[in-house]
Amino acid sequence: MNRRISKAIFPVAGLGTRFLPATKSVPKEIMTLVDRPLIQYAIDEARAAGIEDFIFVTSRGKSALEDYFDLAPDLESALEKKGKTELLEILRSTNMDSGTIAYLRQHKALGLGHAVSCARKLIGDEPFAVILPDDVIAAEKPCLQQMVEAYQDTGGAMVAAMEVAPERTSSYGVLDIAEQDGAVTKVRGMVEKPAPGTAPSNLAVIGRYILTPQVLKNMDSIGRGAGGEIQLTDAIAQEITAGRDVFGYSFKGERYDCGSKAGFLQATVAFALARDDLRDDLAGFLAGLHNGSQG
Numbered sequence: 001m002n003r004r005i006s007k008a009i010f011p012v013a014g015l016g017t018r019f020l021p022a023t024k025s026v027p028k029e030i031m032t033l034v035d036r037p038l039i040q041y042a043i044d045e046a047r048a049a050g051i052e053d054f055i056f057v058t059s060r061g062k063s064a065l066e067d068y069f070d071l072a073p074d075l076e077s078a079l080e081k082k083g084k085t086e087l088l089e090i091l092r093s094t095n096m097d098s099g100t101i102a103y104l105r106q107h108k109a110l111g112l113g114h115a116v117s118c119a120r121k122l123i124g125d126e127p128f129a130v131i132l133p134d135d136v137i138a139a140e141k142p143c144l145q146q147m148v149e150a151y152q153d154t155g156g157a158m159v160a161a162m163e164v165a166p167e168r169t170s171s172y173g174v175l176d177i178a179e180q181d182g183a184v185t186k187v188r189g190m191v192e193k194p195a196p197g198t199a200p201s202n203l204a205v206i207g208r209y210i211l212t213p214q215v216l217k218n219m220d221s222i223g224r225g226a227g228g229e230i231q232l233t234d235a236i237a238q239e240i241t242a243g244r245d246v247f248g249y250s251f252k253g254e255r256y257d258c259g260s261k262a263g264f265l266q267a268t269v270a271f272a273l274a275r276d277d278l279r280d281d282l283a284g285f286l287a288g289l290h291n292g293s294q295g
């Protein structure tokens with residue numbers, strides 16, 4: 001199979017209940033880290049990795065996402081008239097070409113594996129990427145790009161991997177390690193959300209994947225897994241059972257769990273501190289808080 005990755009699936013059907021009441025009317029993926037919606041970080045990372053076709057698996061109440069990716073001609077001409085060229089540039093950098101985005105609906109919340117498999121017909125016969133926008137990764141070389149490069153040598157299926165504290169493994173897909181060679185780990189098993197104390201390692205799956213169409217086919221036979229849902233982890237683990245290669249890739253970068261409030265706040269602070277226009281003000285404010293709490 002060729003190893004060019006040009007399509008990415010973005011599962012965005014989740015209800016975002018952890019951010020209620022905000023997510024009553026705003027999709028979680030539109031919530032902003034500093035001044036960009038969460039989904040923009042995922043799109044930028046995909047583009048950097050050479051992705052040309054963007055497939056969103058959505059659900060009811062996500063129309064603000066489609067609007068976000070539409071052109072904003074009135075806004076553009078207003079900015080143009082006012083000579084706000086810098087803002088205009090920022091706005092235009094978010095424009096997507098016609099025909100590059102597809103929206104599919106997952107009609108029932110049957111799990112991440114099921115959501116990804118909804119895109120089966122659009123994927124065809126090529127390997128593809130999956131990006132979970134909740135996992136925001138700050139890195140010099142974007143995470144998916146690191147993986148696409150490594151995948152040129154490995155083939156198979158690949159998941160982003162990161163060491164987590166032993167008491168956190170039950171929140172993740174966890175890898176059973178066969179052998180490690182630098183950043184690449186050959187995997188001999190995968191468990192979704194193992195019960196505390198039963199995880200095969202501390203190496204957790206983070207939301208970046210390079211998969212083959214066979215993984216989508218596996219979804220037909222795996223049945224329901226952890227939490228009664230059809231799990232992507234189980235469909236990937238099926239590859240190992242069938243004798244095909246699965247790898248974990250330990251990316252370089254800082255990952256923020258923006259599916260949790262604490263992670264979202266940490267990302268907000270870290271991203272703001274990385275910005276020239278915000279750093280000094282925010283750093284001063286944080287130092288003041290810190291001193292205050294000590295006094």
Ligand code: G1P
Nearest residue numbers: 112135172173204205206207233
């Ligand atoms: C999903 C995956 C899990 C993975 C995690 C990474 O879980 O099912 O394997 O470790 O994303 O963020 P979720 O966070 O949707 O429960």
